[in-house]
Amino acid sequence: MTPQLRAFIIRPFGEKEGIDFDRVEEALLAPALHQVHVSGRTTLDILRQGNIRVDMFQRLLTADLVLADVSIHNANVFYELGIRHALREKRTFLLRCQASTYPFDLQTDRYFVYDKDRPAESLDGLVTALKHTLASLAQDSPVFHLLPGLTAQDPARFLPVPQEFQEAVTYAVAHKQFGDLELLAEEVQELEWARPGLRVVGRAQMAAKAYESARVTWEAVVKVAPDDVEGNTYLGTIYQRLGDLTRSDQALKRVLDDQDLDRT
Known part of the structure; x- marks a missing residue:
C-alpha cells in the first residue's frame, strides 16, 4: 500500500528556439515519471479545465515532485519555479538541453542535461536522477538554503479530506469495524488527498x-x-508495542534528524 506520488511539470510548450518541448515530455519526461511510479501534469492540463492560477499555485505547493525545464529564457517557467522554491524546500528537479544558455542567477544550480535532438537517449540517466531526488531529504531550494529560518508549507493543509470520508472513518471506529478502516486506507491510495486521508485513518x-x-x-x-514527523513518531510507538525495538529507534531517529536539519 503506497499513495500515488504526483509530479508537476514546468516547461515551455510547443517548439521554441529549436527545441520541441512537447516531444521532450513525450519521449523523456513522461516515460521517466512512469518508471519511478509518479503521475505527472503540466499547466496545459490545468488550462483545459479553467481557473489556471488557483490550480497552478496549488499544484506547485502540493506536488511531491516538480520538474522544471529551464532550457530557454521563459518568463512563465521562471515565475512558477520561483513560487515552488519559495513554498517547498525539496524535490524540485531542474533540467535543460545541452545547447542552451541559461540565466546567470541559476548557473550555480545543479541540472540534468539532455540532448534536445535525441531526448529518449537520456531516459536511463533521468530515471536514476529522479530516484535519487525522491529518496533524498536534502534541501534543493536556494530560498530555504539562503534563508534558513523559513519554514516549508505542509502540503497536507491544502489538500482537505472530504467530510464524507471522515464520517466513514468515524462510523467504522464507533461500530468497531476495523476492517473497514483498512479498506478505506486502500481506497484512498490513488486520490490526490491520499496522504492526509491516510492520516485520518491512521489516527483512528x-x-x-x-x-x-x-x-x-x-x-x-x-x-x-520519509521525513514525516507525525508518521515516524507514531511508528516509533507502534514498533515498540509490537516488540520491534530496532525499527522503533530508527523511526524516532528520523524525527530527531529532521529536527536537526530544521535547526541548521
Missing part, C-alpha cells in the same frame, strides 16, 4: 489500539514522505 487506528493495521497505514505515509 491508533486511538483504537489497532497497532498492526496502523503500522501498515503509517508506513505508507512515511514511504512517500
